[in-house]
Amino acid sequence: MNRRELAIFRKYLERRGLKLTSERQALFDEVFSKHEHVEADELLVRLRTKHKKISRATIYRTLELLVEAGVVGKLRIGEAGYRYERLHAGDHHDHLICDQCGRVIEFFEPRIEALQDEVAVRHGFVLLSHNHQMRGICKRCRPRSKGSGSFGAEAAGPVPVPISSRPRG
Amino acid sequence: MNRRELAIFRKYLERRGLKLTSERQALFDEVFSKHEHVEADELLVRLRTKHKKISRATIYRTLELLVEAGVVGKLRIGEAGYRYERLHAGDHHDHLICDQCGRVIEFFEPRIEALQDEVAVRHGFVLLSHNHQMRGICKRCRPRSKGSGSFGAEAAGPVPVPISSRPRG
DNA sequence: CATGGGATTGCGACTCTGTCTCAATTGAGA
DNA sequence: TCTCAATTGAGACAGAGTCGCAATCCCATG
Numbered sequence: 001m002n003r004r005e006l007a008i009f010r011k012y013l014e015r016r017g018l019k020l021t022s023e024r025q026a027l028f029d030e031v032f033s034k035h036e037h038v039e040a041d042e043l044l045v046r047l048r049t050k051h052k053k054i055s056r057a058t059i060y061r062t063l064e065l066l067v068e069a070g071v072v073g074k075l076r077i078g079e080a081g082y083r084y085e086r087l088h089a090g091d092h093h094d095h096l097i098c099d100q101c102g103r104v105i106e107f108f109e110p111r112i113e114a115l116q117d118e119v120a121v122r123h124g125f126v127l128l129s130h131n132h133q134m135r136g137i138c139k140r141c142r143p144r145s146k147g148s149g150s151f152g153a154e155a156a157g158p159v160p161v162p163i164s165s166r167p168r169g
Numbered sequence: 170m171n172r173r174e175l176a177i178f179r180k181y182l183e184r185r186g187l188k189l190t191s192e193r194q195a196l197f198d199e200v201f202s203k204h205e206h207v208e209a210d211e212l213l214v215r216l217r218t219k220h221k222k223i224s225r226a227t228i229y230r231t232l233e234l235l236v237e238a239g240v241v242g243k244l245r246i247g248e249a250g251y252r253y254e255r256l257h258a259g260d261h262h263d264h265l266i267c268d269q270c271g272r273v274i275e276f277f278e279p280r281i282e283a284l285q286d287e288v289a290v291r292h293g294f295v296l297l298s299h300n301h302q303m304r305g306i307c308k309r310c311r312p313r314s315k316g317s318g319s320f321g322a323e324a325a326g327p328v329p330v331p332i333s334s335r336p337r338g
Numbered sequence: 339c340a341t342g343g344g345a346t347t348g349c350g351a352c353t354c355t356g357t358c359t360c361a362a363t364t365g366a367g368a
Numbered sequence: 369t370c371t372c373a374a375t376t377g378a379g380a381c382a383g384a385g386t387c388g389c390a391a392t393c394c395c396a397t398g
Contacts, residue, residue, distance in 0.1 A: 007293075017373090017374085018374075018375090019364095019365080019366090019374065019375075021364090021365095021374090021375065021376085023375085023376075024375095029385065039194075039355095040355080040356080041354095041355080053377085054376090054377085055376065055377040055378070056355095056356085056377090056378090057356095057357080057358085057376075057378080057379095058375080058376060058377075060355090060356065060357075061375090061376090062358095071184075076245055079357075080354065080355065080384090080385085081354080081355050082355090082356090096288070096289070096292055096294055098294075099297060105292055105294075107291075107292065108287050109284055109288050111280075111284055112281055112284050112285070112288075115278055115280055115281045115284070116281070116303055118278075119265070119276050119278050119281075119303070120265065120303060120305060122276075123265055123274055123276065123308070124307065124308030124311070125265055125274075125303070125305045125306065125307055125308065126305045126306040126311055127303055127304075127305040128268060128304055128305040128306065129303075129304050129305070130301070130302060130303040130304065131300070131301070131302045131303075131304070132299070132301045132302075133299060133300045133301075134285055134289060134290060134294070134296055134298075134299040134300075135296075135298050135299065135300070136294045136295045136296040136297040136298070137290070137294065137295040137297065138292075138293065138294055139293030139294065142293070142295055144201070156232070162280055186344090186345085187345075187346090188346075188393095188394075188395095190345090190346065190347085190393085190394090192346080192347075192365065193346095206358080208384095209384080209385080210384080222347095222348090223347090223348090223383085224348045224349070225347080225348090225349095225384095226347075226348065226350095226385090226386080226387085227347060227348075229384090229385065229386075230346090230347090230386095249355090249356090249383065249384065250383075250384050251384090251385090252384080280371090295357065339385085339398100340385105340395080340397100340398085341396105341398080342395105342396095342397085342398100343394100343395100343396100344382100344393105344394095345392100345393080345395105346374100346391105346392080346393070346394090347390105347391085347392070347393085347395080348389105348390100348391090349389095349390095349391105350387100350389100350390100351376105351386105351387085351388090352373075352385105352386080352387075353384100353385085353387095354376095354383105354384090354385090354386100355382100355383090355384090356381105356382085356383090357380105357381080357382075357383100358379100358380085358381075358382095359378105359379095359380080359381095360377105360378095360379100360380105361377100361378100362375105362377090362378105363374100363375080363376070363377100364373105364374080364375070364376085365372100365373095365374085365375095366371100366372100366373095366374100366389100367371090367372100368369100368370080368371080368372105
């Protein structure tokens with residue numbers, strides 16, 4: 001249910017003397033209709049095809065409000081721009097992203113969270129937020145056993161060199 | 170020394186039948202001249218002020234080569250675009266970023282790295298890379314002595330910590 | 339030394355995201 | 369009904385990065 005998050009958004013608006021207009025409501029509904037990581041322009045398209053007259057500027061402005069209200073998360077996934085995801089109260093997670101199919105999987109690992117705090121303290125940082133993405137090939141895209149294996153569409157080279165994972169051992 | 174990385178770059182170019190032109194060498198030198206997290210356009214400015222005639226397109230194209238060769242890292246720090254950092258063989262680290270002054274601090278925590286692998290395995294992922302940023306207020310920017318506590322900010326709170334305003338000497 | 343051709347470059351046009359300005363509109367309360 | 373702030377849509381604008389293309393460079397040959 002989105003009741004709780006809608007209430008939070010309402011309260012947020014009220015507190016700042018803002019209004020819950022039909023455009024804002026429509027965008028809220030759209031974002032909360034599915035759990036996914038969506039781009040601003042796609043929301044525009046979706047609402048437009050539902051006969052909602054809404055402008056790009058309003059989409060961006062409203063998304064910003066939702067983010068500030070804390071009910072929507074703004075992520076950097078993919079090559080350009082942001083993606084948005086609905087958030088539920090008390091929810092926190094990080095992301096695993098498939099380089100092949102783009103699928104986004106959420107994970108939460110309390111031990112990592114704890115170690116982050118430790119690292120921050122070690123450097124005298126007051127931690128406000130973090131962004132933790134891991135990229136690779138998901139279960140579905142991975143060639144099982146010896147299947148097909150035809151990943152490299154790259155004509156020129158044996159590109160797939162893992163860049164930032166350090167050789168551990 | 171950059172000798173090692175230059176050799177890697179050379180080899181990479183050679184392997185693909187590409188040339189180490191004076192523009193590419195100049196950009197390499199510039200990136201490796203200091204350890205920092207620099208934007209493409211700043212490299213352009215720097216090289217131009219050094220009388221190197223070089224175009225924006227070449228900067229971007231060459232940076233891409235450096236990244237593919239594995240000697241330069243491409244990061245998303247800050248609100249827009251990318252930053253680049255030189256990488257040394259076997260080096261891996263993640264970043265702590267100060268929301269106040271923009272300072273970037275590197276950290277490496279082997280226990281987090283290990284847990285990442287664990288998470289990936291749990292989800293059937295083959296991990297290729299990751300991106301882990303923690304944001305907050307650094308030691309220097311933090312109000313000293315009595316913390317005045319006002320960081321926490323919750324529930325529709327006025328979170329707004331200034332995001333930009335970079336140092337730059 | 340001249341030639342040929344792929345690699346490289348610079349330029350400028352272009353795309354993509356997102357922001358901003360501003361006039362018109364809305365809507366809640368006086 | 370009137371007033372005035374909040375809201376909206378349209379389109380101009382901005383920043384970052386990409387692309388196409390003609391000119392140029394480089395280098396191996398002839």
